[in-house]
Amino acid sequence: MADALEDVFGFQLLQIGIWGENGRFFEAARTQRRAVLAAARDGRADLCCKTSQLAIAADSVDAVLLPHTLEFEPDPHAVLREVQRILVSEGHLLILGFSAGGTWALRHRSSEEGFPPGLVQLISERRARDWLALLGFEVTAAKRYLFRLPFPPRQAANLSSSGWMESSGLLPANAYLLKARKRVYALTPVRPKWRERRPVVGGLVEPTTRVRS
DSSP states (O other): OOTTTTTOOOSEEEEEEESSTTTGGGGGGGGGGEEEEESOOOTOOSSSSOOOOOOOOOOOOOEEEEEEGGGOOOOOOHHHHHHHHHEEEEEEEEEEEEEETTTTHHEEEEEHTTTTTOOOOOOOOHHHHHHHTTTEOOOEEEEOOOOSSSOHHHHHHTTTTTHHHHHHSSSOOEEHHHHHHEOOOOOOOOOOOOOOOEEEEETEEEEOSSSSS
């Protein structure tokens, strides 16, 4: 995450959704201000509102971070549309998501309450890229990570084979990071092409079949 935030400057970085330790993603942030927004009241959030209807002015945020936020939302595309609205031109968007083909995805599909608990749906990297393209975003960087089994660190440490498997490189990446920018292209007006006049011969309009010579 630190590498992804190296060139993210501006006034405001907004994290939508709570994930992990408080302020974990802000350690490498270079914006002047940082804030966390959540849909439900939480002591770690600075703002509280519906994520699909953000109470934030359009074109007012320099960067938005979505740490697995889309996967916990019933309408993730609506959240992305709101993000596109509040971001300034050339603003940054960072998305963290779980891969659809990893071991974490297998545990999610086999769990009644989802994994991690509360996860509504998995959004593949390809699907996320398609959504971004439709909203006018350009993906500038991508990274895959989380090469470990879907168990808490203490529980995984008690499994005799887990440490060997995680260090052997045999496990697939279970998560991805997409970094994109909001592109706004200026429209060039097209001048109307006037109907060409008939050629003039000797100062007179060239006769047609309807005009007798």
